[in-house]
Amino acid sequence: MKKTPLNRFVALVAAAGMALSAFAADSGAEEAPLRPVLSAYTLEAGGASCTETYLSPLHYSGVAFALTYERMQSMRFNPEKWVMRLDGRLSFDRTTNPAGNASMWGLDLDLGWAMTYRLRLPHSLTLLAGGATGIKGGASYSARNSNNPVAAKAAWTIDATASLIYNTRIGRVPLCLRYQAELPLTGIFFCPEYGELYYEIYLGNRRGLVHGAWPGNYFRLDNLLTADFRFGGTILRVGYRCDVFSSKTNNIVTRDITHTAVLGLVSEWISLGSRSRTALADAKIISALY
Amino acid sequence: MKMNRLLAGAAITIPALLGLGSCHSVESWNDDIYGNFDALWTIIDEHYCFFADKDVDWAEVGARYRAELNPEWEAREFFDHCAAMLAELRDGHTNLISWFDVSYYNKWWSDYPQNFDQRLVEQYYLNFDYSSGSGFIYKYLEDRKVGYVRYASFTSGISDSFIDMMMLTMKDADGMIFDVRDNGGGDISNVEKIVSHFIEERTLAGYITHKTGPGHDEFSEPYPFYFEPATEHVRWFKPVIILTNRSTFSAANNFVGAMKALPQVAIVGATTGGGSGMPFSSELPCGWGVRFSASPVYDADMVLTEAGIEPTPGGAVDLDPEAALKGVDTMLEFAIEVLNKYAEENAGNKGDAPSRFILPTESNGR
Numbered sequence: 001m002k003k004t005p006l007n008r009f010v011a012l013v014a015a016a017g018m019a020l021s022a023f024a025a026d027s028g029a030e031e032a033p034l035r036p037v038l039s040a041y042t043l044e045a046g047g048a049s050c051t052e053t054y055l056s057p058l059h060y061s062g063v064a065f066a067l068t069y070e071r072m073q074s075m076r077f078n079p080e081k082w083v084m085r086l087d088g089r090l091s092f093d094r095t096t097n098p099a100g101n102a103s104m105w106g107l108d109l110d111l112g113w114a115m116t117y118r119l120r121l122p123h124s125l126t127l128l129a130g131g132a133t134g135i136k137g138g139a140s141y142s143a144r145n146s147n148n149p150v151a152a153k154a155a156w157t158i159d160a161t162a163s164l165i166y167n168t169r170i171g172r173v174p175l176c177l178r179y180q181a182e183l184p185l186t187g188i189f190f191c192p193e194y195g196e197l198y199y200e201i202y203l204g205n206r207r208g209l210v211h212g213a214w215p216g217n218y219f220r221l222d223n224l225l226t227a228d229f230r231f232g233g234t235i236l237r238v239g240y241r242c243d244v245f246s247s248k249t250n251n252i253v254t255r256d257i258t259h260t261a262v263l264g265l266v267s268e269w270i271s272l273g274s275r276s277r278t279a280l281a282d283a284k285i286i287s288a289l290y
Numbered sequence: 291m292k293m294n295r296l297l298a299g300a301a302i303t304i305p306a307l308l309g310l311g312s313c314h315s316v317e318s319w320n321d322d323i324y325g326n327f328d329a330l331w332t333i334i335d336e337h338y339c340f341f342a343d344k345d346v347d348w349a350e351v352g353a354r355y356r357a358e359l360n361p362e363w364e365a366r367e368f369f370d371h372c373a374a375m376l377a378e379l380r381d382g383h384t385n386l387i388s389w390f391d392v393s394y395y396n397k398w399w400s401d402y403p404q405n406f407d408q409r410l411v412e413q414y415y416l417n418f419d420y421s422s423g424s425g426f427i428y429k430y431l432e433d434r435k436v437g438y439v440r441y442a443s444f445t446s447g448i449s450d451s452f453i454d455m456m457m458l459t460m461k462d463a464d465g466m467i468f469d470v471r472d473n474g475g476g477d478i479s480n481v482e483k484i485v486s487h488f489i490e491e492r493t494l495a496g497y498i499t500h501k502t503g504p505g506h507d508e509f510s511e512p513y514p515f516y517f518e519p520a521t522e523h524v525r526w527f528k529p530v531i532i533l534t535n536r537s538t539f540s541a542a543n544n545f546v547g548a549m550k551a552l553p554q555v556a557i558v559g560a561t562t563g564g565g566s567g568m569p570f571s572s573e574l575p576c577g578w579g580v581r582f583s584a585s586p587v588y589d590a591d592m593v594l595t596e597a598g599i600e601p602t603p604g605g606a607v608d609l610d611p612e613a614a615l616k617g618v619d620t621m622l623e624f625a626i627e628v629l630n631k632y633a634e635e636n637a638g639n640k641g642d643a644p645s646r647f648i649l650p651t652e653s654n655g656r
Contacts, residue, residue, distance in 0.1 A: 146569055
């Protein structure tokens with residue numbers, strides 16, 4: 001047969017096909033591990049301390065609430081080493097000024113995605129460390145102000161995140177302790193200029209509203225401590241969150257510190273697909289957290 | 291193994307250290323007489339926008355008033371002292387708000403004739419019979435061939451369809467009299483809503499600027515803003531006279547500034563009260579609020595109107611108190627006469643009518 005470029009291409013594709021078939025047959029011999037999806041729904045309640053100098057130079061304090069969803073799963077491409085986390089958090093706070101005669105309301109929505117590398121440490125410790133990205137939007141509202149009643153918040157950040165996990169038992173109850181921290185390293189965020197009214201933005205002046213973020217001007221450290229107690233198929237989560245946020249740009253300082261107690265339910269579920277009973281019995285389960 | 295321990299340690303200690311040390315500082319004051327005074331002085335010092343325009347030496351003012359503080363003062367005395375300091379700014383947009391009183395600087399209007407009597411207009415011109423809504427009262431004065439519109443405050447929401455009906459009602463008039471005497475302002479977005487019914491195309495309405503930092507001279511580049519015509523609604527291109535007095539203030543002042551640039555509009559009455567600085571709000575540790583001018587607005591000629599807008603040349607008229615006693619509003623009469631005369635002069639040559647509505651003056655011979 002004459003070796004034309006077309007013939008060479010067909011031969012190459014055929015060889016690649018055979019190689020892939022052989023790889024697939026080999027893979028089928030070892031059942032892929034099961035990767036349960038962890039879903040957690042938690043409520044948070046606690047205290048908030050807020051300063052938003054666009055609205056007031058005073059420190060406000062009051063109560064904070066949040067509703068949080070978290071989803072974690074080991075990754076298909078390397079379940080032993082890589083874990084993905086998705087989370088969403090809707091938070092609300094109501095704070096008052098030191099004199100107690102003015103209120104500020106805050107409403108924020110955070111959505112995040114993280115990819116972490118799993119490191120097995122001695123003493124049943126596991127470290128998850130990696131990167132995350134998230135968007136945040138919300139506003140603080142002061143009813144007493146006339147032309148500057150609202151300070152809007154919006155940001156997209158790339159973060160560093162790490163979790164230290166300790167799996168143990170209390171009696172017969174499996175317990176998973178976790179400390180997790182997330183810190184934005186860079187990104188962009190919205191902030192009006194020092195004395196700029198939102199009316200001017202409405203009129204069309206968009207100059208200087210978006211700023212590059214780094215920990216020096218946009219600092220946030222979200223600390224989460226959880227204890228997951230497994231009672232049969234039910235997992236109870238209790239914990240504590242300390243969310244520290246502080247930004248300064250255009251001489252406007254925004255500082256929100258919340259301390260909240262965390263209470264919620266966690267579930268792990270597995271998509272069985274078309275696996276046989278035997279295959280399931282032999283399959284290895286790699287949880288994201290436990 | 292050593293590396294793993296290092297990683298674990300770093301994961302805990304680095305965030306903890308960052309958390310302790312990374313909050314940005316905010317100036318704070320004690321809730322005592324000196325702390326509250328310093329907070330008030332600092333808030334104004336860092337945010338107020340007209341120090342240079344009004345030639346106010348705020349450092350000198352602050353030092354003078356601080357030296358007079360007496361820690362034994364009751365709240366009332368302290369409030370009056372702070373209010374007196376704010377009055378040095380000569381600004382109608384500056385208020386101190388406590389649970390027992392709100393301070394106002396009144397001299398911007400109290401030193402001038404009022405030039406308006408609502409009862410006079412309603413009784414002798416409208417016969418207490420008029421249409422109202424969206425903050426307006428209006429009537430087509432058929433016997434005088436003019437439409438009269440009074441807009442007393444910019445705080446009310448405005449409906450385009452209401453303005454449509456209002457304009458259609460007076461479509462046969464020689465012109466419209468738009469009375470904003472004693473209009474103390476309100477929602478500035480209502481300015482655009484009304485002006486959009488008087489413009490043919492996208493129109494430069496003014497410039498706005500803001501502080502970019504706490505320094506007295508830190509301002510942004512003036513930003514030009516435009517109003518869009520209400521193309522889906524009734525628009526008015528016949529002559530319009532805006533009636534003003536010294537109590538035409540804030541958003542009403544901005545409205546006059548935007549309308550003054552339109553070719554079919556003349557300003558008649560007295561110089562407006564100004565108030566062209568959009569106010570900001572803040573507060574003191576004791577819970578009192580403070581409001582002050584923070585964001586200057588200029589007219590379409592880039593003129594600051596904080597001191598007021600003068601009438602169109604030939605349009606300066608006062609209300610004669612003696613005539614008022616006889617049921618005559620001399621400012622309104624002047625406006626009616628001008629509109630009637632203008633219509634009469636241009637009755638036969640609509641196609642060649644002057645492109646700009648000009649008030650009669652000695653210099654133009656009209």
